[in-house]
Amino acid sequence: MTLGFFGGGPALLVSNTMRVLSVADLHLGIESDLARHGLHFRSRSRDRLERLEACINDAAPDLLIILGDLKHGVPYTSRQEFREIPGIVERLRSLVPVRIVPGNHDTGIERFFEPEEILPKEGAVVDGTGYVHGHMYPDPSLAGHLIIAGHHHPLASLRDEVGCAMRSPVYLFSPANEQCLGFPPGDRESTRVLFMPAFNELSGYDLVRTVRDPFSPLSRCIRWDAAEVFLPDGTFIGPVSSLEEYGADQEP
Amino acid sequence: MEQTRNLDPKVRECIRKRGFAELSEIQSLALPQVQAGKHLILIAPTGTGKTESAMIPVLDALLKGRSAGFSALYITPLRSLNRDMLQRLSWWCTELGITVGVRHGDTTATERRKQALSPPELLITTPETLQALFMGKVLRKHLRNIRYVIVDEIHELAGGKRGAQLTVALERLAEYCGEFQRIGLSATVGNPGEMGRFLCGERDFSVVEVDVSKHLDISVEFAGDSFEKQARWIEEAMDRHGSTLIFVNTRVTAEALGHQLFSRGDVDVHHGSLSREVRIDAEERFKAGQLRGLICTSSMELGIDIGHIEHVIQFGSPREVSRLVQRVGRAGHSLYETSRGTILATGFDDLLESLVIARRAKAGEVEDVHPPLNPADVLANQVAGMAVEYGRISRERIRRIIGRCSTFSMAGDLLDRVCTQMAEHRLIRLDGDEVITTLRARRYLAANLSMIHDERKVQVFDMVSRRTVGTLDESFVVGSVYTGAVFITKGQLWRVLDLEEGRIIVEPARRVKGELPSWEGEQIPVPFAVAREVGELRRTRSFPAYDAGGPSDRFASAFLAEMDRNRSRVPDDRLIMLESGQEGVVCNCCAGHRANEALGRAISVLLSARFGTTVGIEIDAYRILFRLPSHVAAADVRDVLVGLDPAHVEGILQIAMKRTALFKWKLVQIAKKFGAIDPDADYERLSSYRLIELFENTVVQQEAYRELFSVYMDVPAAARVLAQVRDGSIAVEIGRLSILGADGLFSSRDQMPPPLTDQAVLSTLRRRIEGQEIILACMNCRKWKSRTVAGRVQEHPVCPRCGARLIAVLKPWEEPLYAVAAKKEKSGEEKAVEARLFRNANIVLSGGKKAVLTLAAKGVGPEIASRILATLTDGDAFFAEILKAERNYIRTRKYW
Structure with missing residues (x-):
């Protein structure tokens, strides 16, 4: 198995016996929700679709897996979503077979997909790799696999010597605590989790905040001491602890 | 009093009752012009009866032709001035039987309702409340008969966006009532004609000006550079002169000076941070003679009446000529009396600057006021206003309305883009050419009547303890807080890590060099012309010609004599000195704050691009400090300075400013005026690091640049300096840090990140690799191994046991391999391990420390290491190679 990183997505290509492209957290329809909170921007769904099409062109996958939170409105489906999502899903289908692992924002997603396109919320193993949105305990069948998850929108701040920060969405890779996840013990490879950055360019959640206050079963059940951070293009940044440079020169 | 002959007898009676034996100069000049119905700019110092000179003929005309609704508007920039004006004009209006009212933000709902039912003939208001008048159906009806609009303190408004908004409002008004007479009251400015065009657009206007300079008696004093001595001098001056206004430039100085003088019991402090009650109390007591001295900031510059002032002291350089004239002009004032003022200079730069400003004030060389040209956010605000006002309005009509203002007369396609x-x-x-209002537009307008950005409180969030430690005013944040800046709040030092809308992310800081930004932030920039003349004075050293007194002359001459003794060349208007010191390179350039800001930022972004390092800059009117790593020398700064094409400055600055916190804040403020962001928006919803990108290449971004390049920096002046460097009329020399270069209070600080965002990635990588734990193992004696971190390894590691340099580098988890290599009998597999370690050690033998660092990277074995070392790269490029290798490795199964 090899991984391909498409920084322009961000999208991830897992190549084994087939080529599976995954993206997470598109949050289509986010604009109508932002407007309700005082931020008024035009819909950028089309731009997102174009970005995703470019990734599909570059990666030439056999399958596209949407790792949840395709839509944004919860628990309702907004007018914007009704207007935009059918066309976008149709367009994706015309390019490549599509599967979705529903996320917490995907209430009412059945309306937009064929039943066979919807994978279980608890996740599924496809071609040897586990896929899950990340807001629920993953199905035990994912034990012993690399699990690719969305939901966390990891975002990291990097600093140079003088302290100027650059912020970027990142991948986070870590061994899982199988007992915590409720996986039965067994003789197999260990379970690893790879959190994907959000595809939606307006979303991002400071990774350090997730470390301090894990808000999901998955983030509570990984070994943060062994967790590693990567940029969307696959550049290895370092262990999570290397991000916590903050306060390095503070007084005791 | 022959000018008053054709006034209404009742008005003449009032003039008599007021005890005006004769009209003041400005009054007798203005009266016939106003009566002739001309548009007029009246320029005279505060307190010379300027208001009456406009109002006597206006009141007279109101008596003669009465009509329903408002007949005259009197617009001032401040509510406190409104109250003051109401007091002054009420007397006249009561005597004459003219109704008068005031309407501004503080006016009660009852009062407003009353005004809607029976509008006063004379309405005193602010530019913002004028905006509100267009929103109501009833009030709009009352606008139909307006014949006079008087704008007071117009110089205060004209230079900013409030003024631009006001001129559009006047044209919107003309849509209801046709042409009306426009009268602007102004303090002395260098360009009265521009004030006239600002107020009247293309219409003809006259300027009536009273020359203030001949009534000014200004001197410059120096009393030593300690604060105690300066305070004592002020006390003595107060005892000599009686009622004294003491102007200071910052609130902090006001408080400090107040603290020194409070014990006298006859001094109080007056500044914007104090509550209105406290300020009014101080004003009243000063007026009543209970206070001899009042320490104040610009809060006292405008015409609030506080009675007779004997003497004005300006503590420290006033920075601008207009400011000095305005401040000193508050003294004296029984019309022809002279105004006496003294500048107490506090240091070398300060003294020379004061001498120059005093000379210019006496010569009447006051600065120009520059109205903003085509401010897009004002236009957006006014388009929304007109959409609500009319419901539906053609762009053609909007274009006609705004086209009558000089501010927007050359707007081109701006309206369509907006x-x-x-x-x-x-x-x-939008519906074809029509602009149609929305439900939101009315709500927007209610929250955006003003172009003054409402002061929000900004949370200070400590990244380390993950809690909010306090709040700051938004204006302080915009002025003084940058990524990397250090400031004090809650008695502790904090370094800014990042700014998100609504909060500042900080970490505790230990210490910092130089002066810290205080609550003040209200930096008054020294204009280009003043700074150039200071440079000239440094060169000619003709202090007596500037009327410098004995102590001033001696101090300044002694300072320069010491420069000569130290063999330091004195930077002046024809010489830029680049001086190397411990903190970096000081570029001594007499060009004023705003030109230096532009120069400093442009040069630093070029330096950071060339050397791939962050460059910190600090700026004042006479120097730019570049904080540089040790390998960048003064000669490098000179090369950049001399090579900088004046025509490229703006383009470079666009790139440079984009990533600064200042730009981001400006962008947000402007975006609010375009309705993109509501005042109470919940920023947490949007990961704000991408906010800037949402406005890429939009008119919002363009306006942010326009404002930065015209308000915060002076790009044309910077280009002039560079042009003079090019043609040789300004020389650039290099020297050691001089007492002059080290002098001065640095106050504006920021950092220019290198243009590559990759820099942060490379830095992180470098830190990680240098901190990577490794094991050094001798492949010669095979009896020595040592655990260390890669960054600590010496250039060519040597085995302390056998002295060999054949050292392999192992990751901690590879340690067991060394035991394998030490075995006597080896299996085939074990032999392979040994061979690998040999290759590893051979690479270290030839590559030294670079090889060690390479082998410390993730997934880099001997093969990849030798490939990286073969690229013969160094520094960032070397680490970039490592980065590439790691990226390749982690795509493989082995990794995941």
């Missing part, structure tokens, strides 16, 4: 942008944020709808 409308498109607003429609994107759904503030208005």
Whole structure:
């Protein structure tokens, strides 16, 4: 198995016996929700679709897996979503077979997909790799696999010597605590989790905040001491602890 | 009093009752012009009866032709001035039987309702409340008969966006009532004609000006550079002169000086941070003679009446000529009396600057006021205003209305771009040429009547303890807080890590060199012309010609004599000195704050691009400090300075400013005026690091640049300096840090990040690799191994046991391999391990420390290491190679 990183997505290509492209957290329809909170921007769904099409062109996958939170409105489906999502899903289908692992924002997603396109919320193993949105305990069948998850929108701040920060969405890779996840013990490879950055360019959640206050079963059940951070293009940044440079020169 | 002959007898009676034996100069000049119905700019110092000179003929005319609704508007920039004016004009109006009212933000709902039912003939108001008048159906009706609009303190408004908004409002007004007479009251400015065009657009106007300079008696004193001595001098001056206004430049100085003088019991402090009650109390007591001295900031510059002032002291350089004239002009004032003022200079730069400003004031060389040209956010605000006012209005008509203002007379396609942008944020709808109001537009307008950005409180969030430690005013944040800046709040030092809308992310800081930004932030920039003349004075050293007294002359001459003794060349208007010191390179350039800001930022971004390092800059009117790593020398700064094409400055600055916190804040403020962001928006919803990108290449971004390049920095002046460097009329020399270069209070600080965002990635990588734990193992004696971190390894590691340099580098988890290599009998597999370690050690033998660092990287074995070392790269490029290798490795199964 090899991984391909498409920084322009961000999208991830897992190549084994087939080529599976995954993206997470598109949050289509986010604009109508932002407007309700005082931020008024035009819909950028089309731009997102174009970005995703470019990734599909570059990666030439056999399958596209949407790792949840395709839509944004919860628990309702907004007018914007009704207007935009059918066309976008149709367009994706015309390019490549599509599967979705529903996320917490995907209430009412059945309306937009064929039943066979919807994978279980608890996740599924496809071609040897586990896929899950990340807001629920993953199905035990994912034990012993690399699990690719969305939901966390990891975002990291990097600093140079003088302290100027650059912020970027990142991948986070870590061994899982199988007992915590409720996986039965067994003789197999260990379970690893790879959190994907959000595809939606307006979303991002400071990774350090997730470390301090894990808000999901998955983030509570990984070994943060062994967790590693990567940029969307696959550049290895370092262990999570290397991000916590903050306060390095503070007084005791 | 022959000018008053054709006034109404009742008005003449009032003039008599007021005890005006004769009209003041400005009054007798202005009266016939106003009566002739001309548009007019009246320029005279505060307190010379300027208001009456406009109002006597206006009141007279109101008596003669009465009509329903408002007949005259009197607009001032401040509510406190409104109250003051109401007091002054009420007397006249009561005597004459003219109704008068005031309407501004503090006016009660009852009062407003009363005004809607029976509008006063004379309405005193602010530019913002004028905006509100267009919103109500009833009030709009009352606008139909307006014949006079008087704008007081117009110089205060004209230079900013409030003024631009006001001129559009006046043209909107003309849509209801046709042409009306326009009268602007102004303090002394260098360009009265521009004030006239600002107020009247293309219409003809006259300027009536009283020359203030001949009534000014200004001197410059120096009393030593300790604060105690300066305070004592002020006390003595107060005892000599009686009622004294003491102007200071910052609130902090006001408080400090107040603290020194409070014990006298006859001094109080007056500044904007104090509550209104406290300020009014101080004003009243000063007026009543209970206070001899009042320490104040610009809060006292405008015409609030506080009675007779004997003497004005300006503590420290006033920075601008207009400011000095305005401040000193507050003294004296029984019309022809001279105004006496003294500048107490506090240091070398300060003294020379004061001498120059005093000379210019006496010669009447006051600065120009520059109205903003085509401010897009004002236009957006006014388009929304007109959409609500009319419900539906053609762009053609809007174009006609704004085209009558000089501010927007050359707007080109700006209106269309603004409308498109607003429609994107759904503030208005477009239907062909028509602009249509929306439900949101009315709400927007209610919250955005003012172009003054409402002061929000900004949370200070400590990244380390993950809690909010306090709040700061938004204006302080914009002025003084940058990524990397250090400031004090809650008695502790903090370093800014990042700014998000609504909060500042900080970490505790240990210490910092130089002066810290205080609550003040209100930096008054020294204009280019003043700084150039200071440079000239440094060169000619003709202090007596500037009327410098004995102590001033001796101090300044002694300072320069010491420069000569130290063999330091004195930077002046024809010489830029680049001086190397411990903190970096000081570029001594007499060009004023705003030109130096532009120069400093442009040069630093070029330096950071060339050397791939962050460059910190600090700026004052006479120097730019570049904080540089040790390998960048003064000669490198000179090369950049000399090579900088004046025509490229603006383009470079666009790139440079984009990533600064200042730009981001400006962008947000302007975006609010376009309706993109509501005042109470919940920023947490949007990961704000991408906010800037949402406005890429839009009219919002363009306006942010326009404002930065015209308000915060002076790009044309910077280009002039560079042009003079090019043609040789300004020389550039290099020297050691001089007492002059080290002098001065640095106050504006920022950092220019290198243009590659990769820099942060490379830095992180470098830190990680240098901190990577490794094991050094001798492949010669095979009896020595040592655990260390890669960054600590010496250039060519040597085995302390056998002295060999054949050292392999192992990751901690590879340690067991060394035991394998030490075995006597080896299996085939074990032999392979040994061979690998040999290759590893051979690479270290030839590559030294670079090889060690390479082998410390993730997934880099001997093969990849030798490939990286073969690229013969160094520094960032070397680490970039490592980065590439790691990226390749982690795509493989082995990794995941």
